[in-house]
Amino acid sequence: MKKYFSFFRLRFSMGLQYRAAALAGIATQAFWGGLEILMFRAFYRADPLAFPMSLESTSAYIWLQQAFLALFMGWVMENEIFASIQSGNIVYELCRPIGLYRMLFVRSLAYRLSRAVLRCFPILLMAAFLPSPYGIALPPSPAAGMLFLLGMVLGLFVTVAFTMLIYSLTFFTISPAGIRMVALSALEILSGSILPIPFFPKGLQGVLEILPFAAMQNVPLRIYSGDISGNEAIRALSLQAFWLVVLVGTGVILMSRASKKVTLQGG
Amino acid sequence: MGGLRLYKRYFLIQVKSAMQYKTSFLLTTIGQFLTSFNVFLGIYFMFQRFHAVEGFTYSEVLLCFSITLMEFSLAEAFFRGFDTFSGIISNGEFDRIMVRPRNEILQVLGSRIELTRIGRFLQAAVLFVYGIMKSHVLWSWDKAVTVLFMLIGGTAVFSGLFLIYAAICFFTLEGLEFMNILTDGAREYGKYPISIYGKRVLQFCTFVIPYALIQYYPICYILEKNSSWWYPFLPLLAILFLIPCLCLWKFGVHHYKSTGSY
Amino acid sequence: MIEVQHLCKTFYVARRGAGFGQALHSLFHKDYEEIRALDDVSFSIQEGEMVGYIGPNGAGKSSTIKILSGILVPDGGSCIINGRVPWQDRISHVREIGVVFGQRTQLWWDVPVMDSYELLRDIYGVPEAIYQENLEELTDLLNLSELLKTPVRQLSLGQRMRCEIAASLLHNPRILFLDEPTIGLDAVSKLAVRKFILRRNQLHHTTVILTTHDMQDIEALTKRIILIGKGKILLDGTLDDIPGSHGNMEQAMADLYRNYGI
Numbered sequence: 001m002k003k004y005f006s007f008f009r010l011r012f013s014m015g016l017q018y019r020a021a022a023l024a025g026i027a028t029q030a031f032w033g034g035l036e037i038l039m040f041r042a043f044y045r046a047d048p049l050a051f052p053m054s055l056e057s058t059s060a061y062i063w064l065q066q067a068f069l070a071l072f073m074g075w076v077m078e079n080e081i082f083a084s085i086q087s088g089n090i091v092y093e094l095c096r097p098i099g100l101y102r103m104l105f106v107r108s109l110a111y112r113l114s115r116a117v118l119r120c121f122p123i124l125l126m127a128a129f130l131p132s133p134y135g136i137a138l139p140p141s142p143a144a145g146m147l148f149l150l151g152m153v154l155g156l157f158v159t160v161a162f163t164m165l166i167y168s169l170t171f172f173t174i175s176p177a178g179i180r181m182v183a184l185s186a187l188e189i190l191s192g193s194i195l196p197i198p199f200f201p202k203g204l205q206g207v208l209e210i211l212p213f214a215a216m217q218n219v220p221l222r223i224y225s226g227d228i229s230g231n232e233a234i235r236a237l238s239l240q241a242f243w244l245v246v247l248v249g250t251g252v253i254l255m256s257r258a259s260k261k262v263t264l265q266g267g
Numbered sequence: 268m269g270g271l272r273l274y275k276r277y278f279l280i281q282v283k284s285a286m287q288y289k290t291s292f293l294l295t296t297i298g299q300f301l302t303s304f305n306v307f308l309g310i311y312f313m314f315q316r317f318h319a320v321e322g323f324t325y326s327e328v329l330l331c332f333s334i335t336l337m338e339f340s341l342a343e344a345f346f347r348g349f350d351t352f353s354g355i356i357s358n359g360e361f362d363r364i365m366v367r368p369r370n371e372i373l374q375v376l377g378s379r380i381e382l383t384r385i386g387r388f389l390q391a392a393v394l395f396v397y398g399i400m401k402s403h404v405l406w407s408w409d410k411a412v413t414v415l416f417m418l419i420g421g422t423a424v425f426s427g428l429f430l431i432y433a434a435i436c437f438f439t440l441e442g443l444e445f446m447n448i449l450t451d452g453a454r455e456y457g458k459y460p461i462s463i464y465g466k467r468v469l470q471f472c473t474f475v476i477p478y479a480l481i482q483y484y485p486i487c488y489i490l491e492k493n494s495s496w497w498y499p500f501l502p503l504l505a506i507l508f509l510i511p512c513l514c515l516w517k518f519g520v521h522h523y524k525s526t527g528s529y
Numbered sequence: 530m531i532e533v534q535h536l537c538k539t540f541y542v543a544r545r546g547a548g549f550g551q552a553l554h555s556l557f558h559k560d561y562e563e564i565r566a567l568d569d570v571s572f573s574i575q576e577g578e579m580v581g582y583i584g585p586n587g588a589g590k591s592s593t594i595k596i597l598s599g600i601l602v603p604d605g606g607s608c609i610i611n612g613r614v615p616w617q618d619r620i621s622h623v624r625e626i627g628v629v630f631g632q633r634t635q636l637w638w639d640v641p642v643m644d645s646y647e648l649l650r651d652i653y654g655v656p657e658a659i660y661q662e663n664l665e666e667l668t669d670l671l672n673l674s675e676l677l678k679t680p681v682r683q684l685s686l687g688q689r690m691r692c693e694i695a696a697s698l699l700h701n702p703r704i705l706f707l708d709e710p711t712i713g714l715d716a717v718s719k720l721a722v723r724k725f726i727l728r729r730n731q732l733h734h735t736t737v738i739l740t741t742h743d744m745q746d747i748e749a750l751t752k753r754i755i756l757i758g759k760g761k762i763l764l765d766g767t768l769d770d771i772p773g774s775h776g777n778m779e780q781a782m783a784d785l786y787r788n789y790g791i
Contacts, residue, residue: 028444035456039459177291177294189305194309363630
């Protein structure tokens with residue numbers, strides 16, 4: 001366990017190095033969050049009855065999404081890893097006394113957390129000071145707060161587990177860029193990062209909510225804003241756990257096949 | 268030999284290079300098509316629920332979105348060298364450019380022409396046609412010319428932004444992400460007419476960075492929400508934006524010459 | 530023809546320590562280190578001379594080359610090449626120089642060598658007749674006829690370096706800067722490159738300035754060497770001025786560096 005922790009620390013402090021990048025990220029995300037909310041406001045004004053969430057929940061959803069962008073966005077993947085898989089250099093990682101899947105998983109976690117940790121507080125702080133329908137308030141109850149945290153952890157793990165599938169598929173295909181693009185586009189729209197899932201048409205919503213993509217940012221963000229609560233929240237969290245197990249399981253199998261393939265063929 | 272002829276030579280080499288990897292070219296082009304498709308889906312689903320926003324209907328928003336996307340993808344295809352300028356600086360390619368007896372900008376433009384952006388452009392064109400068919404705009408030559416002006420002015424404004432981005436690369440290679448606000452952000456949020464974001468955003472986009480001149484005002488003219496004779500010419504006015512961008516670029520080159528790639 | 534006097538150049542580089550604490554520290558505060566890349570450097574080089582410019586990594590070699598080729602402006606001192614100040618008159622200056630960066634390519638990766646050459650012809654505006662003449666001579670001396678139709682990515686390193694050198698000479702420069710031209714080459718290619726450089730110098734009286742870590746390059750090509758360390762010229766003379774230069778050359782250089790404390 002210790003080796004994973006020190007590996008995590010190394011990767012984490014590497015991520016912290018980029019001060020200017022973090023500042024730029026904060027500015028960008030604050031800006032995007034603001035515009036996004038202004039856009040929803042325009043639609044809200046056009047027809048408040050057709051609006052599926054309250055404007056407050058929508059704002060909270062958007063600010064959390066911007067604050068924790070690095071945790072849940074599909075494209076937060078390391079080109080370095082793709083390059084080393086494609087060139088076959090990943091084979092050197094197999095020489096270390098550490099499982100490839102676990103190592104890449106820990107590495108991805110550290111990468112995402114280090115990027116998010118610098119950026120989230122200023123954005124949340126700023127959003128907390130914004131006037132009511134546009135800012136972010138505390139979660140409705142302490143219990144909701146706890147469920148939110150649990151949902152965040154699960155959501156992050158599900159996201160990483162999904163990107164692990166993309167990494168493992170890179171071993172098997174000649175055009176990893178194609179797979180990556182399709183998988184990430186799907187993730188983007190289906191996870192609710194372009195439009196929160198409640199904004200989708202009714203029939204589609206039911207389908208989306210059971211897919212693994214909804215087990216990423218959708219659950220914690222909507223728990224926080226009070227859009228999901230009670231039994232519904234428990235069910236959503238269980239579904240997250242279910243998808244985590246499924247995705248990790250598939251990932252481990254794929255990755256072990258992949259590393260066999262690499263060691264047999266030399267990349 | 269004229270700059271244009273040299274650019275043509277660069278262009279031909281780029282086409283030839285791209286054709287070396289036909290499959291990859293095709294896949295990336297399709298990918299380009301797909302990624303902006305998500306943005307369209309976002310609009311589509313919103314209008315399943317709402318009928319209009321700030322007085323703009325679905326088909327009107329589509330026209331606005333598709334024209335903005337065309338502007339952006341044109342700029343991105345031909346000014347890709349500036350878009351990826353951090354790479355050109357960090358791998359020393361700019362040193363190579365400096366030891367050649369030609370204008371730096373021309374060489375940077377020639378060194379990267381991203382033909383796969385045709386994927387994005389195609390999608391924009393399809394959406395444009397779709398928008399035209401759905402909308403009730405009565406087309407006339409002045410409206411067609413307005414669209415043309417929008418494409419010219421829009422490409423210029425986006426290219427100017429890429430130029431600013433590149434100029435900043437001379438000073439730092441870190442923290443360039445914030446430029447995404449101005450480039451990708453404009454593409455992303457330019458899907459709706461700028462007025463929906465409120466008065467202040469519209470003012471900013473009129474007087475600071477002239478997005479509204481290449482989007483909101485001419486669109487209003489086309490949709491007959493405003494018939495002032497000078498609205499169609501606003502996109503051409505936006506071309507003036509290139510002047511400060513060029514100054515910043517010159518300043519950047521000057522800085523580069525005194526610090527090198529340190 | 531090259532007259533360099535009292536050149537000085539200082540860079541400021543951000544420093545960053547290792548470890549977690551340092552990473553946090555650098556979030557809020559940056560330390561800058563002053564690097565005197567060139568400290569009162571003077572020398573002059575005659576037309577047709579071949580000079581080895583040597584020194585350990587980070588001694589100031591590439592800063593000098595950048596100043597001589599007009600990419601970098603020094604903080605102080607003067608430099609006149611063919612009656613021009615390189616950084617003030619960049620475009621006319623670079624018409625007369627050729628630069629080979631051993632570690633980077635100036636050829637287009639995915640197209641046949643010939644296409645890159647034609648692009649270079651257009652960049653430098655070489656008249657067709659002169660271009661053909663130069664190309665023929667270079668093809669002949671460097672044995673390129675088989676290679677010209679091959680895409681660059683399919684060439685071996687040695688073949689690529691030959692094409693690279695020819696690319697830098699298509700416009701008949703009076704001065705040729707070679708930055709580690711034999712790095713990574715096998716024995717046969719090294720010999721071929723050296724032989725060609727000598728030949729070029731004899732035929733066209735081209736001035737050659739060579740930076741390298743390969744002492745055999747120096748032995749084979751240049752009578753004169755300029756040794757630079759920590760931004761200062763330490764030695765300007767011939768190989769015989771280096772103690773022990775008739776024995777093991779690598780050893781002699783290592784001893785020399787140690788003696789100067791560089």
